[in-house]
Amino acid sequence: MVNTQASRKGLILSVNAGSSSLKISLYRLKSQTAPPDVSSELEPVELLLVSSISNISAPPASFTFSLAAHGSGREAKKEPVNSIHDHTSAFAHFLDYLKKEASIDRSEIAHVCHRVVHGGDYFHPEVITKESYKHIERLSDLAPLHNGAALSVMKACIDALPNSQSIAYFDTSFHRPIPHHIASYAIDQTIAKKRGLKKYGFHGLSYAYILRAVSTHLKRGPNTLNLIVMHLGSGASVCAIKEGKSMDTSMGLTPLTGLPGATRSGGVDPSLIFHYTNLAGRMSHDRSAAVDIHVTRAEEILNKQSGWKAITGTTDFGEVVKNMKTNQEKVDAGTASEDEAKWKLAYDLFVDRIYDFVGGYYLKLGGRVNAIVFSGGIGERSVELRQTIVAQMACLSFKLDGEKNASVDKEDGAVVDIGVSDDGHQVLVCRTDEQMEMARECSLEKKFWSDES
Ligand SMILES: Nc1ncnc2c1ncn2[C@@H]1O[C@H](COP(=O)(O)OP(=O)(O)O)[C@@H](O)[C@H]1O
Numbered sequence: 435m436v437n438t439q440a441s442r443k444g445l446i447l448s449v450n451a452g453s454s455s456l457k458i459s460l461y462r463l464k465s466q467t468a469p470p471d472v473s474s475e476l477e478p479v480e481l482l483l484v485s486s487i488s489n490i491s492a493p494p495a496s497f498t499f500s501l502a503a504h505g506s507g508r509e510a511k512k513e514p515v516n517s518i519h520d521h522t523s524a525f526a527h528f529l530d531y532l533k534k535e536a537s538i539d540r541s542e543i544a545h546v547c548h549r550v551v552h553g554g555d556y557f558h559p560e561v562i563t564k565e566s567y568k569h570i571e572r573l574s575d576l577a578p579l580h581n582g583a584a585l586s587v588m589k590a591c592i593d594a595l596p597n598s599q600s601i602a603y604f605d606t607s608f609h610r611p612i613p614h615h616i617a618s619y620a621i622d623q624t625i626a627k628k629r630g631l632k633k634y635g636f637h638g639l640s641y642a643y644i645l646r647a648v649s650t651h652l653k654r655g656p657n658t659l660n661l662i663v664m665h666l667g668s669g670a671s672v673c674a675i676k677e678g679k680s681m682d683t684s685m686g687l688t689p690l691t692g693l694p695g696a697t698r699s700g701g702v703d704p705s706l707i708f709h710y711t712n713l714a715g716r717m718s719h720d721r722s723a724a725v726d727i728h729v730t731r732a733e734e735i736l737n738k739q740s741g742w743k744a745i746t747g748t749t750d751f752g753e754v755v756k757n758m759k760t761n762q763e764k765v766d767a768g769t770a771s772e773d774e775a776k777w778k779l780a781y782d783l784f785v786d787r788i789y790d791f792v793g794g795y796y797l798k799l800g801g802r803v804n805a806i807v808f809s810g811g812i813g814e815r816s817v818e819l820r821q822t823i824v825a826q827m828a829c830l831s832f833k834l835d836g837e838k839n840a841s842v843d844k845e846d847g848a849v850v851d852i853g854v855s856d857d858g859h860q861v862l863v864c865r866t867d868e869q870m871e872m873a874r875e876c877s878l879e880k881k882f883w884s885d886e887s
C-alpha cells in the first residue's frame with residue numbers, strides 16, 4: 435500500500451548491500467506530475483545525497499556522506515566509525531546522519547529500493563511482504579554474504595521508515611536470458627530442476643545500468659550492442675552481453691564461483707574443499723550475520739576466508755597493487771621473500787582468471803565485440819589492472835590510450851573512453867550505479883505512483 439502523502443513528494447531511497455559495503459542514495463523524481471513519461475532518460479531521477487559505508491567486513495568501517503548540490507556534489511564527509519560492525523549498524527549510522535545533516539523529512543520517502551543479490555525465480559521487482567521476505571530469506575543460503583545483509587536493512591527500514599514501501603530489486607533478473615545450455619550444469623537434470631541448481635548470475639543491476647550508459651554514450655540502441663563487461667569489486671564478475679542481453683556470466687548458482695574476490699576463492703576444483711578440511715560438510719557456527727544463514731564450513735572458508743584477503747591479509751585491492759609495485763624489483767630479480775612476493779601472486783592470479791573469461795566470451799561472441807568495459811571499485815580505479823588486461827588483449831586488436839587510462843578520475847560522466855582500435859573495438863570505463871538503476875526502475879513503474887495502489 436503506497437502512502438499517498440509520501441508518494442506525492444516522490445523521494446526514493448536506494449540501498450545497495452554489497453559484500454563489504456552499504457551504498458545508499460536518495461533521489462527525487464524529476465517530473466513529479468508525470469513520473470512514468472521519462473523512460474528515455476538515463477537518469478529520470480535527481481540525486482539528493484549519497485552515502486557509502488565501506489570495509490564493513492574489515493573494520494573500522496569508513497563512512498562517507500555528501501549532499502548533491504545541483505548535481506555538482508558537495509565535499510564528502512569521510513570518517514572511520516568503530517560502532518559499525520555489520521549492515522544493520524551501518525544503516526542505523528546513516529539514518530542518524532540523515533537526521534543531523536540533511537533537511538529531509540523521512541516521511542517523504544515513498545519507496546525504499548533494496549538490492550537483493552539472489553532472487554531465485556523472482557524476475558521482477560517485488561514489494562516486500564511477509565511472503566516475499568520469506569522467499570528472499572530462503573535464498574540467503576545461496577548468497578551468504580548478501581541476502582542476509584539486505585534483509586537486515588529491510589527490517590530496519592520497516593521499523594524506521596513506516597511510511598515507505600520497501601521493494602526488492604534482484605541482481606539475478608538481468609541474467610534470465612542466458613541460454614539454457616550455458617546456464618545448466620552437467621549433473622543429473624532431474625535433481626538440477628527439482629532443486630533449482632543452475633547458473634543464476636549476479637551483479638545484474640550493475641550490468642543493466644552499464645548497458646544503458648554505454649548505449650547512451652555510443653549513441654547506439656542497447657539491442658545492437660555486444661559487450662564484455664567486467665564488474666570488478668570485492669565481488670568480481672564478467673558478463674558477455676549479446677545484442678543487449680546477458681549471454682553468459684562468470685558467477686553461478688551462488689556469487690562464489692568465477693573470479694576470486696576480496697574474501698572469496700572464485701572457481702576452484704569442487705573436490706579441493708574436502709582436502710582442505712575434513713569438517714567441510716559440518717554446519718558453520720559463524721553467527722556474525724544479523725539474519726540466520728545456514729552455511730557449511732566449506733562455504734564459510736570459500737566465501738569468507740579466501741580471496742586476496744587470504745593471500746595477502748588485506749581486502750583492499752588498491753593495497754595489493756601498491757605493495758606489488760613496491761616489491762616489483764625484488765620479485766623480478768628472484769630475491770623476494772614469500773611475504774614480498776604474495777602481492778604479485780594475488781594480482782597475477784586475479785588477472786589470469788579475468789583472461790579466462792574475457793577470452794572465452796570473445797570467442798562466444800564470435801569476435802563481434804563493440805566494447806570491453808571496466809567497472810566496479812577496482813575496474814573504475816585501478817589504472818594498472820586496466821593496463822595489464824588491455825595489453826594482453828592486443829592480440830584481439832584492443833588498444834589502450836595510456837594517457838586517457840591514467841586520467842579517468844579527471845573525467846566526468848558515467849562512461850569514459852580509454853581506447854579504440856583501428857577496427858572499432860572500444861575500451862571503456864563505466865562508473866556503475868546500482869542505486870540509480872533501482873531508482874530509475876522504481877520511478878518508471880506506474881503502479882508505485884498511483885494513488886490507488
Ligand atoms: N585505487 C584502487 N585500486 C584498486 N582497487 C581499489 C582502489 N580503490 C578501491 N579499490 C577496491 O574496490 C573494492 C570495492 O569495490 P566495490 O565495487 O565498491 O565493492 P563492493 O563489492 O563491496 O560493492 C575494494 O575492495 C577495493 O579493493
Ligand SMILES: CC(=O)OP(=O)(O)O
Pocket residue numbers: 451452453454551605636637667668669670689
Ligand atoms: C554479487 C556480488 O558479489 O556483489 P558485491 O560485489 O556487491 O559484493
Ligand SMILES: [Mg+2]
Pocket residue numbers: 452453667
Ligand atoms: Mg557491489
